[in-house]
Amino acid sequence: MRMGLHIQGAYDKAEAYIRAVRPPVVKFLDDAPVTLVNLVNGYGGLTILRVYREDQDLGRFDEYLRDIERAARGSAVRAIEVSHNEAHQAGAELARKAQLDIEGMKLAERLGKIGVVGCFSVGMPDLDDWHLYRPALEYAAKRGHLLAKHEYGGGRLGMDMGVVGDGKAARGYFCLRYRRDLDWAHRAMVPMPKIVITEAGIDDLTPHVPDKTRGYKAATHLHPPEVGDYATQAARYARRLAEDGDRVVGWVDFGFGAQDPQWGGFNLATDDRMLERMTNEMRRLPDVAAPQPPKEVPPVDVKPIDFYGVLVRHLGARLVDQRATLPDVTSPRYGKFGGRLLGAIDTIAVHHTAGPKSQTPRQVYDFHTGPQRQWSGIGYHLLIQGGRVHYVGDMTTARACVADLNPRVICVCVAGDYTTERLDDSDAEALRLTVGAIQAWAQAALGRRLGVKGHGELPGQATACPGGNLLPLVRELAGAPPTKPAPVTGKPDMGKVAWALEEATRILEREGLAAEAAFVGRQYTTDAIRRRDGR
Numbered sequence: 001m002r003m004g005l006h007i008q009g010a011y012d013k014a015e016a017y018i019r020a021v022r023p024p025v026v027k028f029l030d031d032a033p034v035t036l037v038n039l040v041n042g043y044g045g046l047t048i049l050r051v052y053r054e055d056q057d058l059g060r061f062d063e064y065l066r067d068i069e070r071a072a073r074g075s076a077v078r079a080i081e082v083s084h085n086e087a088h089q090a091g092a093e094l095a096r097k098a099q100l101d102i103e104g105m106k107l108a109e110r111l112g113k114i115g116v117v118g119c120f121s122v123g124m125p126d127l128d129d130w131h132l133y134r135p136a137l138e139y140a141a142k143r144g145h146l147l148a149k150h151e152y153g154g155g156r157l158g159m160d161m162g163v164v165g166d167g168k169a170a171r172g173y174f175c176l177r178y179r180r181d182l183d184w185a186h187r188a189m190v191p192m193p194k195i196v197i198t199e200a201g202i203d204d205l206t207p208h209v210p211d212k213t214r215g216y217k218a219a220t221h222l223h224p225p226e227v228g229d230y231a232t233q234a235a236r237y238a239r240r241l242a243e244d245g246d247r248v249v250g251w252v253d254f255g256f257g258a259q260d261p262q263w264g265g266f267n268l269a270t271d272d273r274m275l276e277r278m279t280n281e282m283r284r285l286p287d288v289a290a291p292q293p294p295k296e297v298p299p300v301d302v303k304p305i306d307f308y309g310v311l312v313r314h315l316g317a318r319l320v321d322q323r324a325t326l327p328d329v330t331s332p333r334y335g336k337f338g339g340r341l342l343g344a345i346d347t348i349a350v351h352h353t354a355g356p357k358s359q360t361p362r363q364v365y366d367f368h369t370g371p372q373r374q375w376s377g378i379g380y381h382l383l384i385q386g387g388r389v390h391y392v393g394d395m396t397t398a399r400a401c402v403a404d405l406n407p408r409v410i411c412v413c414v415a416g417d418y419t420t421e422r423l424d425d426s427d428a429e430a431l432r433l434t435v436g437a438i439q440a441w442a443q444a445a446l447g448r449r450l451g452v453k454g455h456g457e458l459p460g461q462a463t464a465c466p467g468g469n470l471l472p473l474v475r476e477l478a479g480a481p482p483t484k485p486a487p488v489t490g491k492p493d494m495g496k497v498a499w500a501l502e503e504a505t506r507i508l509e510r511e512g513l514a515a516e517a518a519f520v521g522r523q524y525t526t527d528a529i530r531r532r533d534g535r
């Protein structure tokens with residue numbers, strides 16, 4: 001993943017580098033010259049603008065957004081940073097920042113641009129604090145905005161400082177720290193937006209540098225030969241980022257053309273020899289344009305159809321509403337399950353608990369909210385047990401049932417382990433009725449049916465769930481809806497009509513619906529029998 005630049009000047013040298021390297025991402029500080037923006041946009045790269053402002057008071061974020069809007073309106077950049085820089089990265093301030101960053105992303109949407117949020121400094125926020133920023137992550141992931149992180153190495157190992165492990169298993173606390181963030185999101189089942197490294201390089205993170213000069217130039221003399229010079233390190237980092245090409249859209253080296261002398265040690269534009277080395281190293285990496293951020297969820301006109309009401313109508317006495325008895329709590333680790341756009345729902349995911357059939361919703365709740373999972377409540381929306389359907393997680397929430405896809409799925413789980421056990425008829429019937437109810441809601445609310453999949457059939461899920469003995473029913477339920485019936489031709493066989501009506505009468509009687517049975521008999525069956533017998 002070729003290195004982009006964080007540009008504040010030296011535009012001619014920046015242009016030469018960009019023409020030679022075609023990096024997937026280029027970032028501009030305050031001024032984004034039209035020719036450079038068009039150059040990068042032209043080959044499909046991502047152009048990002050940051051408006052710099054000393055004042056990062058959370059109480060004056062509105063004013064900051066107005067400054068950004070003014071700058072962005074006249075620019076063709078595709079993305080704008082709409083978040084304070086390396087600030088408000090913990091505790092209550094981080095929670096507040098999450099809300100403001102959502103406002104920033106909405107501004108970006110109004111301007112037809114991608115919002116870039118977070119803008120967290122090296123190693124921030126603390127992994128235990130991420131949940132405070134969760135609303136912004138969920139919003140960004142849903143709408144195709146980007147999460148910005150800064151990664152600098154330092155000391156004798158430069159960009160390798162603190163990196164342990166090889167290949168995709170490599171993790172860092174400075175560079176490659178974003179992988180720990182992705183690990184957290186995976187465990188917490190939080191949808192993570194795509195990541196862009198909006199500052200990177202080598203800083204004086206350790207006290208080895210005698211003077212106050214900062215940046216790779218000051219650090220270079222520390223690196224042993226096997227670590228390599230800055231271009232070697234950057235190429236190694238670039239190859240590692242490319243391993244996450246589906247999660248990271250690009251990265252930029254901080255300080256190109258920076259005017260302020262305190263950034264002189266970072267400024268590649270004043271180091272022709274290193275700039276040439278860097279250009280050559282980067283040109284040896286595959287030339288890939290920035291992956292296009294996911295399209296925002298198409299606005300679906302969701303009709304306000306009461307999901308619970310539909311369940312009641314389809315499931316009757318089988319349905320048990322457990323939402324008040326097993327309520328969502330605030331997880332000390334992950335916060336609360338977030339809300340979601342109903343229009344994004346496209347799949348019914350079927351699970352098993354992989355435990356005993358006798359496991360009650362209360363037991364599942366205690367397990368999911370307990371020390372092992374630490375979730376906010378049961379990870380599913382509906383839990384079938386003993387032929388009953390328990391509504392355990394409000395359908396308007398994205399829960400913890402399909403990693404990375406939670407905003408899109410309604411999860412139905414059947415108690416039991418169907419890698420070995422057989423499905424009880426009563427549970428099979430409950431699942432059929434439940435899927436039928438959800439589809440009826442989807443048809444009425446979204447104007448379309450949902451896909452039906454076993455958990456392990458969904459992309460990126462390595463799991464045996466819901467088990468080989470449950471999958472055939474899932475496949476049956478996934479069957480395409482009957483298309484338009486063929487036009488009826490020929491004369492009806494009244495024998496068959498009479499038989500069906502008699503059958504209908506018997507079903508109604510069996511269900512104790514005597515009045516309805518009498519109605520069918522009086523209104524239709526008698527007539528059909530008369531015609532059948534030619535009377």
Ligand SMILES: [Zn+2]
Binds near residue numbers: 351465466
């Ligand atoms: Zn599952």
